[in-house]
Amino acid sequence: MDKTIVFITGANTGLGLETVRSLLRSSTPYTILLGGRSRDKAHAAVQLLQAEFPNTATVVTPVQVDIEDDDSIENAFNxxxxxxxxxxxxxxNAGMSFEIVFNVGVIHHREISCSHEYILGSQFDPQMYSGELAMRDMWNKSWNVNTTGTHILTHTFVPLLVKSADPRLLFITSGTSTLTESDNLAIRLNQSPAKGWPKTAPSISAYRSSKTGMNMLMREWRRILSEDGVKTWCVSPGFLATGLGGNAERNRQLGAIDPAIGANFVRDVVEGARDQDVGKAIRWDGVQPW
Structure with missing residues (x-):
């Protein structure tokens, strides 16, 4: 119980899993609560890590939590x-992205477990997408997961967080969420598609706006918990070579970095390396503009 207790949501895959690995490599021993929507997948991730790090002093325990389900959040809290x-x-860390392509008035989507940066400038074949989701449902679901669910989980766990001697609250944000840089046409995502309708270029308007909303959510929690000494950040880990967007190798070819780099950055924040930037959205090389 003297070890620092870290609870990370969406940690059975992607950046979340890499962050747990990074903490396991630290010289500081932790108690890590590995959150996953699926109890089985969370258990499987813990077993994988135990095999990889058999001699670690850090303890990793699975916790089932689905941030879209209030009962699940309450059960995890209890x-x-x-x-x-x-x-x-x-x-x-838990979140969701919906890649959408407008095609003859229908929104095709591919639901992706999202723990890291979106692919900037990738082109997608609509045949990759499966299922259909109405535009209103897709937008509502994006905000429900990335902003509302994140807020409810935070609100539920704050009573435990303020009992810490050094409480830290991290929100994993996206480089696509910055309003200041949305005019940067060097990023293909910010470029206007060709004239005419329908548009066939990829769009992540719901995802990036929900992450922008989450940035404001962090600022509100910074205000609310300031007198309690809670250090709060949005952490933007960068464009990572993961399966988010369809293919890790293709992402790497597009310039994505090793996911371990993003995970090490998150660990650095946990261990105090960016305490001078409390209340801000941060990148490994500085502060991300709002």
């Missing part, structure tokens, strides 16, 4: 409160 009594670091 478990953590009963077993540990506090949380020192809460990392809001």
């Amino acid at each position: 478990y953590v409160a009963d077993q540990y009594g506090r949380v020192d670091v809460l990392i809001n």
Whole structure:
């Protein structure tokens, strides 16, 4: 119980899993609560990590939590409160992206478990997308996961966070969320598609706007918890070579960096390297403009 207790959502894959690996490599021992929507996948991730790090002093425990499900969040809170009594670091990593292509008035989508940066400038074949989701449902779901669900989970766990001697609250944001840089035409995502309708260029308007909303959510939690000494950030880990967007190797060819780099950045924030930037959206090389 003297170890720093880290609770990270969406940690059975992607950046979340890499962040747990990074913490396992740290010289500081932790108690890590590995959150996953699926209990089985969370358990499988813990077993994988135990095999990779058999001699670690850090303890990793699976926790089932679905940030779209209030009962799941409450059950996770009750478990953590009963077993540990506090949380020192809460990392809001769970999120969702919906890649959409407008095609004859129908929105095709591919739902992706999102823990890291969106592919900037990638082109997608509509045949990659499966299923259909109405535009209103897609927008509502994007905000429900990335902003509303994140807020509800944070609100639920704050009573445990404020019991810590050094509480830290991290929100994993996106480079696509910055309003200031949305005019940067060097980023293909910001370029206007050709004249005419329908548009066939990829769009992530719902995802990036929900992450912009989450940035403001972080600022609100910074205000609310300032007198409680909670250090709060949005962490923008960069464009990572993961399966987010369809193909990790293609992402790497487009210039994506090793996911471990983003994970090490998150660990650095946990371990105090960016305490001078509390209340801001941060990148590994500086502060991300709003």
